[in-house]
Amino acid sequence: MDLSKKTFHWMMTQRICLQETACYTNAVTQEATEEVSLDSPEREPILSDGPSPAITPVTPTAMLTPRMGLGTAEMFERSLDEIEEDDSGDTFDMHIAVSDPEKVGDGMNAYMGYKVTTKTSMTIFSKNETTVRRRFSDFLGLHSKLASRYLHIGYIVPPAPEKSIVGMTKVKVGKEDLSSAEFVEKRRSALERYLMRTVKHPILLKDPDVMMFLESSELPRAVSTQALSGAGILRMVNKAADAVNKMTIKMNESDAWFEEKHQQFENLDLQLRKLHASVECLVCHRKELSVNTASFAKSAAMLGNSEDHTALSRALSQLAEVEEKIDQLHQDQAYADFYLFSELLGDYVRLITAVKGVFDHRMKTWSKWQDTQLLLQKKREAESKLQFANKPDKLQQAQDEIKEEIEELEGKVQQGEKDFELISKTIRKEVSRFEKERVKDFKVVIIKYLESLVQTQQQLIKYWEAFLPEAKAIA
Amino acid sequence: MEYDPKHTSTVVLKPFSQSHGVGVARSVSVDLNNDASLLIDIPDALCERDKVKFTVHTKTTLSSFQKPDFSVPRQHEDFIWLHDALVETEDYAGLIIPPAPPKPDFESPREKMHKLGEGEATMTKEEYTKMKQELEAEYLAVFKKTVQVHEVFLQRLSSHPILSKDRNFQIFLEYDQDLSVRRKNAKETFGSFFKNMVKSADEVIISGIKEVDDFFEQEKTFLLDYSSKIKDSTARAEKMTRSHKNVADDYIHISATLNSLSVDDNTALKKFTNVEGRVASDEELKLTELLRYYMLDIQAAKDLLYRRARALADYENSNKALDKARLKSKDITQAEEHQQQCLQKFDKLSESGKRELTSFKGRRVVAFRKNLIEMAELEIKHAKNNMALLQGCIELLKSN
Numbered sequence: 001m002d003l004s005k006k007t008f009h010w011m012m013t014q015r016i017c018l019q020e021t022a023c024y025t026n027a028v029t030q031e032a033t034e035e036v037s038l039d040s041p042e043r044e045p046i047l048s049d050g051p052s053p054a055i056t057p058v059t060p061t062a063m064l065t066p067r068m069g070l071g072t073a074e075m076f077e078r079s080l081d082e083i084e085e086d087d088s089g090d091t092f093d094m095h096i097a098v099s100d101p102e103k104v105g106d107g108m109n110a111y112m113g114y115k116v117t118t119k120t121s122m123t124i125f126s127k128n129e130t131t132v133r134r135r136f137s138d139f140l141g142l143h144s145k146l147a148s149r150y151l152h153i154g155y156i157v158p159p160a161p162e163k164s165i166v167g168m169t170k171v172k173v174g175k176e177d178l179s180s181a182e183f184v185e186k187r188r189s190a191l192e193r194y195l196m197r198t199v200k201h202p203i204l205l206k207d208p209d210v211m212m213f214l215e216s217s218e219l220p221r222a223v224s225t226q227a228l229s230g231a232g233i234l235r236m237v238n239k240a241a242d243a244v245n246k247m248t249i250k251m252n253e254s255d256a257w258f259e260e261k262h263q264q265f266e267n268l269d270l271q272l273r274k275l276h277a278s279v280e281c282l283v284c285h286r287k288e289l290s291v292n293t294a295s296f297a298k299s300a301a302m303l304g305n306s307e308d309h310t311a312l313s314r315a316l317s318q319l320a321e322v323e324e325k326i327d328q329l330h331q332d333q334a335y336a337d338f339y340l341f342s343e344l345l346g347d348y349v350r351l352i353t354a355v356k357g358v359f360d361h362r363m364k365t366w367s368k369w370q371d372t373q374l375l376l377q378k379k380r381e382a383e384s385k386l387q388f389a390n391k392p393d394k395l396q397q398a399q400d401e402i403k404e405e406i407e408e409l410e411g412k413v414q415q416g417e418k419d420f421e422l423i424s425k426t427i428r429k430e431v432s433r434f435e436k437e438r439v440k441d442f443k444v445v446i447i448k449y450l451e452s453l454v455q456t457q458q459q460l461i462k463y464w465e466a467f468l469p470e471a472k473a474i475a
Numbered sequence: 476m477e478y479d480p481k482h483t484s485t486v487v488l489k490p491f492s493q494s495h496g497v498g499v500a501r502s503v504s505v506d507l508n509n510d511a512s513l514l515i516d517i518p519d520a521l522c523e524r525d526k527v528k529f530t531v532h533t534k535t536t537l538s539s540f541q542k543p544d545f546s547v548p549r550q551h552e553d554f555i556w557l558h559d560a561l562v563e564t565e566d567y568a569g570l571i572i573p574p575a576p577p578k579p580d581f582e583s584p585r586e587k588m589h590k591l592g593e594g595e596a597t598m599t600k601e602e603y604t605k606m607k608q609e610l611e612a613e614y615l616a617v618f619k620k621t622v623q624v625h626e627v628f629l630q631r632l633s634s635h636p637i638l639s640k641d642r643n644f645q646i647f648l649e650y651d652q653d654l655s656v657r658r659k660n661a662k663e664t665f666g667s668f669f670k671n672m673v674k675s676a677d678e679v680i681i682s683g684i685k686e687v688d689d690f691f692e693q694e695k696t697f698l699l700d701y702s703s704k705i706k707d708s709t710a711r712a713e714k715m716t717r718s719h720k721n722v723a724d725d726y727i728h729i730s731a732t733l734n735s736l737s738v739d740d741n742t743a744l745k746k747f748t749n750v751e752g753r754v755a756s757d758e759e760l761k762l763t764e765l766l767r768y769y770m771l772d773i774q775a776a777k778d779l780l781y782r783r784a785r786a787l788a789d790y791e792n793s794n795k796a797l798d799k800a801r802l803k804s805k806d807i808t809q810a811e812e813h814q815q816q817c818l819q820k821f822d823k824l825s826e827s828g829k830r831e832l833t834s835f836k837g838r839r840v841v842a843f844r845k846n847l848i849e850m851a852e853l854e855i856k857h858a859k860n861n862m863a864l865l866q867g868c869i870e871l872l873k874s875n
Contacts, residue, residue, distance in 0.1 A: 271732060275729065275732040278729045278732060279729060281725050282722065285725055288718045288721070289715065289718035289719055289721070292711065292714040292715040292717075292718045293715050293718075296711040296712055296714070299704070299707045299708040299711045302704050302707070302708075303704045303707075306697070306701050306704045307701065308697050309836065309840050311840075312840050312844070315843075315844075315847060443872060446872065447869055447872050450865050450872075453861070454866060457862040457865065458858075458862060460854065460858040461858045461859060464855045464858070467847075468851045468855070471844060471848045471851055474844035474847070
């Protein structure tokens, strides 16, 4: 596809294909899609067919395969913290490319298959280069597993690209026009950015599901990402419930850092959304400019034809040609505007939503801890009241029962406090990593964008300098 | 192009020599005002609400004027009166009457200003100021354009050997009281409207008349075709420059928001938006204005052709009348005289028409050449500026 050739021009990732794995066969159930707004379900615990959401950070050891290089027993003892610090001396060196979108199947059962090529020198991976084929729901499935595992303990899990009914239906129906090609390209690029962001996270990189996604030739079909599945409906219910809960939780923020950061992220969210809207406006106007330039070029050519003074006629035709070339320039620039700038901003708006979600989880953790504490208090009061109960034969039994409950609750309160402290600590680290990444990301993209602008200007100079002697030749 | 920051609803323009727009008047209609015996310019103008008051300044060595150096205030309607008076003068039927200057149109910047006022709450102070500045620049640009087209109109007249001696023209330049008493009253306006209607009907008939002269036949074909093409090009050039302005405006919003994000040092980006805005307005000046002016001028040339064709038709009709009279042996002398008159008129028109059309072509070619060269040079200059700015910005970012 011509568009994928263009992406070479803008994207930095390399593409070297090793082996073609067998194409993914079509499953029986269809993939229903739903339009998801910018406030994605990242903020709510997503139930998936992965392991159930754990309260304590425990590495799901069942998923480890021997080739990981770390014994399962060792994993038991380590916490995620330590895994993060000990990266076995690997510097981050990984490039993932998503390419070659191919339509598989026909009609409403059809889907787009993408080639995912991983190129790395890191030792935790079994091969230097791997190629697999994945479909969109696989990506969503991966994300939902990661989210359920890591979001509630404070890790900022990058959000997956959005579903889109309109876009996908056009593709399924087989509409081979420019807008569906654009849609596929937009999605391909978004999937690539999603994977790169995910693996840049030191914890997520080592998650076995991520490894499996990148390396294994076949993945179980992620059914629960469908909107109308049982899991999907549960998602929506949870979303509503959480929205209500959030309004009722009033947290005593003892830590000024969190207060400050929360505010900062609110501001950042606003600014990014505004910027995103402006850039989308720019893309739109530049496309308009391109159309108008092309139409003027045609008209100038006709004017040149009807001009009877030969030199002027030639100059006008030349002008028409210059304007045509400039139109092409505008188109290319609009492409850059969009893929470099606008999509980056969109990604970050969604990321900020994930960050805010993580803050919310902390609030929930705190709330849970407080609730447990209240419960403990009540039990203690009940215990002391027992002393004045009337039935002495039942007294001992009741007392024993309550003592048990109290012990259990005390354990839970302690755990709750630990959880809260852990999530707070994790969030601090995550936020500082996020900020660093953000600044780096933006800088890289803005430099690339400015360079694209510079290139446009250079071309403009070339074209007009070529035209000038023609204009001067009019006698 | 710097703009005068002290803006209210009345705008006063500095003398033209200080602005870069001074080239436009000369380039659209090249080399006017080089006859020192009659020099006209519009050194300043006032804008009050919808009305623009031009100060028309004349310097002359001709004895037909009362003073060697004088100025009068004039409104747009006065220019239209002068134009129509010239068009209706029979003696000038063989001349291309310079097209009347279009009415000053502040609709676009005014609308934008209105929208800006409404959206003020959603913008940062800096963004608002920047947008306001851009709008004021646009307003000023429209203003300058309208002054220039009015000036060019007068200068075309003053440099024409016959039209410069017109009595109405003199009155226009000299009469130091309100001209509105001289302007059409309602009845006359209606009369001229009616005349225009008849003229268009005539045009349809006349364009079918067989042309006796090759030169005019060629000119007719050329002008008809060229006229429609240039109208089309003008419209599209307008659309193009408007899109360009939109893009420049978007950059203003973007740089303002980037500022508040303090993601990078974007003074360069701000300057870039300035330059983009300038590119759009220069493009407009050189290209769109050029096309627009010649669109009107070509219409004037076409009008000349039609007048001549009309004279030809009259001549042919008079021939027929003469034949009829000879047949009836009645009023032969009258018919002969009439026929002679028509022939004379037709010959005179043909002669002066040929002259006018030839010089018109020359003027047109020269003007296009000048404008196209200047536009290309400006585009190159701006692109080089942009590049330097952007590269500086990139250097800064990379070094951080």
